[in-house]
Amino acid sequence: MISSIFRALRLTIISLVFFSGVYTLVIYGAAQLAPGKGKGDTIVSNGHRYYTNIGQAFTSDGYFNSRPSAVGYNAAGSGGSNKGPTNAAYLAEVQARIDTFLVHNPGVGKADIPVELVTASGSGLDPDLTVKAATIQVKRIAMQRHISEAALNQLIRRYTAKPMLGPDRVNVLQLNLALDRLQPKL
Incomplete structure (x- = not known):
């Protein structure tokens, strides 16, 4: 049971870093290529x-x-x-x-x-x-x-x-x- 909690916690941290950091930067970078630079x-x-x-x-x-x-x-x-x-x-x-x-x-x-x-x-x-x-x-x-x-x-x-x-x-x-x-x- 403890190992399941650690796996869930690890997945939560990885998801948090990916979706609030990496994904955001990728979308921001793509927007810079669009007309108006995403604005x-x-x-x-x-x-x-x-x-x-x-x-x-x-x-x-x-x-x-x-x-x-x-x-x-x-x-x-x-x-x-x-x-x-x-x-x-x-x-x-x-x-x-x-x-x-x-x-x-x-x-x-x-x-x-x-x-x-x-x-x-x-x-x-x-x-x-x-x-x-x-x-x-x-x-x-x-x-x-x-x-x-x-x-x-x-x-x-x-x-x-x-x-x-x-x-x-x-x-x-x-x-x-x-x-x-x-x-x-x-």
Whole structure:
């Protein structure tokens, strides 16, 4: 029995050293080879540093709106709301988002709103939208900024990523920064 305790203790110490030391150093070393050296993919625009892989809050009618966040776009508290699709509070929250979207996007029907514009993701930090979710906002932005819809659609096409797997997507931050380069902030 004593020998079993010593073996268990030895395994615990070896695991502690490996997982809190060696493994950590290996992961840190691998991160140094990645873009941004493990600190994330960033863009600097007008003196501000933005993380392109973390959703940002854009609520002005002159910008493409991001996907809603259950955590207020706080990367330190990544997570979903954990409310189920039959939860009354969740349904009320989604309905409020639908109503707000319809007010700010006249001419769009409720059935035409992509689900990602009114529901938060599992992480609450998704930086991307589908092309459909970006395109449905074009009319509103064109009216606010006095830019042609064709120019905005071209901007969306330019910033559309076409991954090998999954749907085409548009990074909202990059799209909005390009929009500001096309026409300065409102």
